[in-house]
Structures are given as C-alpha cells and as structure tokens.
Amino acid sequence: MTATLTLEPLGGITPHPRANDHTAGATYDLRPTAARNPGGAVDWARTHGAALRDRLRTDGMILLRGLPVDIAAFDDVVRAVGGELLPYTERSTPRSAVKGNIYTSTEYPSDQSIPLHNESSYAAAWPTTVYFFCHTAPGTGGATPVADSRAVLDLIPQAVRARFADGVLYTRTFRAEMGLSWQEAYQTDDRAAVERHCRAHGHAYSWDGDVLHTRHHRPATLTDPATGTEVWFNQGHLFHISNLEPDLRDVLVETYGDHGLPRNAHLANGSPIPDDDLTAIRSAYADASLALPWQQGDIMLVNNHLMAHGREPFTGDRRILVAMT
Ligand SMILES: O=C(O)CCC(=O)C(=O)O
16 A cells, blocks of 8 residues: 655755756756655655655655665665666776665765766666765765756757767776776676677777777667656767866876777767767756755665766865665
8 A cells, every 4th residue: 555655845955046947848846755754664665665666766865864774775765766786887987885785975075066968878778767865964065966857958958969860889997906996897707708798788899908998879868768858868068178177188188198088988880979069968957957055864866867976075084885786
C-alpha cells in the first residue's frame, strides 16, 4: 500500500528567475520540496518508498530533512527507495568507497566548483537516481546545486542544439600520473576486461605502454522514459578542455599534446565545439540552477534524467556521500 507523502516547499531558496520563466513556453516548478520526519529514518523511508519514487518521476529532486540518519541508515533509506546500490563504473572522477557502494562525492579541491552535470551521462550506463547524504555540513559554501535538465535543454539556443544533433565525441587518456589511471577508471587490473568493455560499447581504444586512449560517441540529449520529455544529457561542457584553469590547460597541452589530454570533448564529427556554444550551454545551466545549503543529516534524492547536479566551492570539513540506483 502506498502511504501518503506530504512534501512541503523549502523556504529560503530563490531559484534563478529564468529557471521558472524561460523562453520556450514550458515552465517547471523548480521549488524544492522537503519531507520532514523526526522519527526513525529507515521505517519512514520503507513506508514512503513507493510514494517517493512516484514523486521523483516528475519532481526531479526531493530533500529529506530532519530524519535521524547515519551511514548505515543512509544505506537502508537508499535501498528502501531504489533497491540495490550500484557500483561506480567507467569512472571519470576520484571517489572513495565508504561502505559497500556508498562513496564519497567527487574529491576535488575545495576551492573548485564542479559544473552541473547528469551522473555518468558520458557513459554506456548511468544511474536513474542519485542520493546525496550530508554526513558533515561545510563551514561555508559547498552546496550541491541542481538544474532541471528539461529547462537546460529549452534554454540552449536551437542553433547550438542542432550542432549537437549527432551527439558528443568524448576523448580520454588514462595515465597513472595525471587524472585517473585506467585501473581506477575501470576498477580492474585486467587489460582484457577493459578492452572487452570498450568493444561492447563501441569505444575505440589504443595503448601506449601503460597509457590508454579512448574515443567514443554518446547522444547529447535523452528522452526520459517516465515523462516522455527530452532533456540535455551529456558532459561535453565538463570534459571540454576549457573547463580547466587556463594555466593547467596550457601545461597539459604542452606536456601531452591535444590528443593526450585526460578528458576532452568535440562535436560528433570531431570538429571543435565553438566557444560560443560552450558559453551558451554553461549559461543555460547557470540560469536553470538552484542551490540548497546543506544541513547535517540531509538526504537529497535526485532523478538523474531530469536533474543535473554539481558542487560549489567550500570551506571546512565538508563530507557528502553518494549512492546510486
Ligand atoms: O560533492 C557534491 O556535492 C557533488 C559532487 C559531484 O558533482 C559528484 O560527485 O558527481
């Protein structure tokens, strides 16, 4: 039986004006909602699991606040809502396993932002739901902003979308001393297993000693099966070399050349993504985004088809854990 789920709008959050008022006609209610319950987190999640799944299908993001949660309870809440937790495969960023398939969120230096992105949208497989748990709230900053991927698509000019009609070409170089090694990205020491993965998913690959180069195409958009809506769903702007600080970019190009960069992205035909297109895409994300300050114990449920997520710079001992189903 489905229990009634009461979600209340969260105060103190002001989405960017264009997030609910953009030009393509449709509007989405991006006000985040929260479920509050001071009682047992796991029982509550078991009772409301089906209702939470239902709401997530359209709402995109729900914050659970005020539940007493530790790592074990987070694990159980995720199972109650989404079933078995998925491992982080075909990795693109460093994360450490904390308990089973619960990981730290991406371990990038605290002064850096992580651009909004849909989890693993560069890969052959991705989670449909991502769960973030605030184990330790940051001192300042450090929100995990979200952006409605339907709004992002609507905010990207038609001419830009047309250039991405055939998808994105992702190029990656895995080396031990820069970015991720192939062993970390694919979670194996077995080259043959990596080659099997590449062949199964149509990734071209070549070896240069212990350095692995790959190239693969993925679509730029996705039709969400639950709502039938098209969403912007790729990491072209994040893989692109322009995402790095200019100094680091110059050093990488000088050291490894254009074809040896840890990550890069091109239009599907291999030509460069125009700078103006990247600017338009990044500004669409910015316009559609909203950020919630974390409170210790918060769990954020994110529909990975409908919502991108990122990270703001922070101070203090922030610890956000992530699980995927
Ligand atoms: O730490 C966070 O809030 C999210 C980091 C992130 O974007 C990720 O791990 O994919």
